[in-house]
Amino acid sequence: MKCWSSLILLVTLLATAVLAQRRHPQSPPDVLRIGVLRKPETCKGKVAKGTEVTVHYKAYRWDDEHPFDSTYDEGRTAIKFKQGDKSVIPGLDLGIEGMCIGEARRLLIPANLAYGEMGLPGTIEAGTHLMYEVELIHSTTTFTNPWFWAGLAVLVSMYLIFDRMAKNVEASKAANFIEKKQESKQTTTSSEGIVEPSDKKND
Structure with a gap:
């Protein structure tokens, strides 16, 4: 009996360890879920709406352990975009908000925040849930x-x-006004100093 109990306990521990290594749970998410893989000691360049970012990522279909897209591949480079400008899928756009430079996250993205019912022709089927592993390389806010x-x-x-x-x-x-005022005053003073001839007074 003890032998069976020990065996069951061992199997349970092994199963738990295997599941812990999985990139995502068995059930796809119905909302965006964010997990932090790595956090820097000090947060610099925190991402907010309108922040220009540079990120590396690996993108997986929900039921596939191999990425269908990765910026880490040979010949690829990190992508640049502005958070909130809708140039990437909504799940990635929302998932990087609040990230710090050097931080890495795992994003579990439901289909409606990925490529939706349209999918990505030739690459992603309609209604496919995705998982992204994303790393923030650089960010530039308005003030930086x-x-x-x-x-x-x-x-x-x-x-x-x-x-x-x-x-x-x-x-x-102001100078012109003062100058004209002084000229006017001088003209008035000169006029007051003129004395008319006596014969003209008699007339």
């Missing part, structure tokens, strides 16, 4: 984009130039 700061510097410079020009124009107008 050098072009943002270059554009901001140009705008600030233009503002300062136009502000100085406007102040110069106002100063010039």
Whole structure:
């Protein structure tokens, strides 16, 4: 009896170990599920909507242990896209949100967040659930984009130039106004100092 109990326990442990090594559970997901494979000690370049990212990935059909697409293959490079611009499948787009540079995730993607009922002709059948292993290589937010700061510097410079020009124009107008005021005052003073001849007074 003890022998059978030990054997059953051993089989259970082996089965648990095998299942733990599987990339995905037996049941396909009905919603996007995210698992963290690797997390960096410090989070840099966190992904948010509008972030430009560079990622490596391996893409699997749900029932296949071999990737149908991988950027790690020879001759391939990591892909670049902007999070939220719908240039990749929704599951991948949503699955990288909040990732840090150097982080790796496993995304269990239901068909409606993959290629849906249309599939990908010649590659992915309609209604196929997918699994992605994705690694964030680089991300550029608005505030870390050098072009943002270059554009901001140009705008600030233009503002300062136009502000100085406007102040110069106002100063010039003020100077002209004061000058005309002084000329008017001098003319009035000169007029008050003129004395008419006595014969004209008698007339």
